[in-house]
Amino acid sequence: MRSPKDFFAPLAVGAPDPVREIPALPSRMIHFFDPSNEKMAAKVPDLAKKVDVLLGNLEDAVRADRKEAARNGLVSIAKSTDFGATQLWTRINSLDSPWVLDDLITLVTEIGDKLDVIMVPKVEGAQDIHYVDRLLAQLEARAGLRRPLLVHAILETASGVANVEEIAGASPRMQGISLGPADLAASRRMKTTRVGGGHPGYLVRTDPVGDDLETGRTTYQQDLWHYTVARMVDACAMHGILPYYGPFGDIRDVVACEDQFRNAFLLGCVGTWTLHPVQIDIARRVFSPDPKDVAWARRVIAAMGDGTGAVMIDGKMQDDASVKQCRVVAELADALATRDPELAKAYDEATKEALA
Numbered sequence: 355m356r357s358p359k360d361f362f363a364p365l366a367v368g369a370p371d372p373v374r375e376i377p378a379l380p381s382r383m384i385h386f387f388d389p390s391n392e393k394m395a396a397k398v399p400d401l402a403k404k405v406d407v408l409l410g411n412l413e414d415a416v417r418a419d420r421k422e423a424a425r426n427g428l429v430s431i432a433k434s435t436d437f438g439a440t441q442l443w444t445r446i447n448s449l450d451s452p453w454v455l456d457d458l459i460t461l462v463t464e465i466g467d468k469l470d471v472i473m474v475p476k477v478e479g480a481q482d483i484h485y486v487d488r489l490l491a492q493l494e495a496r497a498g499l500r501r502p503l504l505v506h507a508i509l510e511t512a513s514g515v516a517n518v519e520e521i522a523g524a525s526p527r528m529q530g531i532s533l534g535p536a537d538l539a540a541s542r543r544m545k546t547t548r549v550g551g552g553h554p555g556y557l558v559r560t561d562p563v564g565d566d567l568e569t570g571r572t573t574y575q576q577d578l579w580h581y582t583v584a585r586m587v588d589a590c591a592m593h594g595i596l597p598y599y600g601p602f603g604d605i606r607d608v609v610a611c612e613d614q615f616r617n618a619f620l621l622g623c624v625g626t627w628t629l630h631p632v633q634i635d636i637a638r639r640v641f642s643p644d645p646k647d648v649a650w651a652r653r654v655i656a657a658m659g660d661g662t663g664a665v666m667i668d669g670k671m672q673d674d675a676s677v678k679q680c681r682v683v684a685e686l687a688d689a690l691a692t693r694d695p696e697l698a699k700a701y702d703e704a705t706k707e708a709l710a
């Protein structure tokens with residue numbers, strides 16, 4: 355464990371200074387593409403205008419015999435594309451794989467100035483982040499980078515969940531954590547075969563009336579991921595980094611996808627992965643606060659003045675704690691509005707109406 359005094363010291367001579375605060379840039383959707391897939395790669399320039407984050411995936415879902423093509427494809431896409439304000443991330447192969455060392459060496463050396471965040475899969479504990487942290491510092495120094503790369507961990511092993519707080523605080527590079535429900539289910543030996551989402555067998559049932567155990571007993575499907583997402587959100591909030599939902603694999607079921615995304619948003623996540631173009635607008639809709647909620651938040655903030663005391667608005671008591679919640683919503687809306695003019699207009703119109 356490093357002394358707190360050394361926490362912000364660069365880990366290699368000549369490496370850039372670590373950041374002291376993680377920028378809260380819009381990242382409602384982290385859109386995955388396989389850089390070795392020509393059809394997907396061709397869509398990158400257009401996607402860059404639509405999404406907050408584009409992620410060139412090198413790990414799972416890229417065939418073993420396409421790993422090098424994916425890595426080289428990402429280098430050439432990064433060099434030839436104007437991403438504007440859209441962030442470029444990558445997901446490297448796992449730390450025990452034969453590809454990861456070349457992933458890091460090639461990407462930092464060739465396109466370290468274009469990449470914003472490196473997503474590390476199957477993180478088990480702080481030791482994995484420490485390894486990547488030092489290696490990145492060495493590679494950044496050698497490449498002469500002026501800005502440190504940030505690191506994002508996927509929460510997808512039982513051990514990672516048990517250690518999530520120490521992972522979140524393992525390095526000043528830690529930008530955020532995503533839920534990885536598919537690998538996590540396998541690691542926990544859960545008896546599911548899905549990628550994210552609920553399961554009809556995971557339920558609670560109302561009590562029987564009298565001796566009749568069969569009739570009138572409504573069941574409610576429960577969320578398999580509630581505990582993990584809530585724990586991840588707390589670990590991230592505690593360390594000033596950002597939590598995300600991960601993949602939702604039933605591409606056809608846009609309704610359940612939206613529900614799962616919204617649960618994560620309400621619990622504190624700032625965004626999600628999108629695996630297919632059809633999920634992009636769902637993520638935008640869900641992870642942008644509703645204009646009515648933004649208008650309400652702005653109204654409460656205006657009424658609360660310096661933020662202390664208690665007032666009544668439309669029959670609801672507001673005080674120091676509720677105004678803090680409203681500030682979370684209003685600040686997110688302001689940040690998204692700078693990137694999304696349509697949203698900015700919707701927020702302003704709803705606010706005008708609410709204050710009229």
Ligand SMILES: CCC(=O)SCCNC(=O)CCNC(=O)[C@H](O)C(C)(C)COP(=O)(O)OP(=O)(O)OC[C@H]1O[C@@H](n2cnc3c(N)ncnc32)[C@H](O)[C@@H]1OP(=O)(O)O
Nearest residue numbers: 386387393394397411414415536537549601605629630631
């Ligand atoms: C489970 C744990 C994890 O690790 S999840 C993260 C890893 N998985 C991924 O990254 C998967 C990414 N997505 C995909 O590979 C594809 O979307 C899958 C799911 C295979 C479906 O592809 P496909 O059968 O081509 O779908 P489709 O015919 O409906 O596609 C229509 C057009 O859209 C394209 N498309 C598809 N996905 C993407 C994408 N992620 N980014 C950019 N473009 C995409 C397709 O190529 C297809 O293009 P076209 O219309 O034929 O030109």
Ligand SMILES: O=CC(=O)O
Nearest residue numbers: 510534535536537
């Ligand atoms: O990588 C993501 C997962 O769900 O596994």
Ligand SMILES: [Mg+2]
Nearest residue numbers: 414510534537
């Ligand atoms: Mg995984």
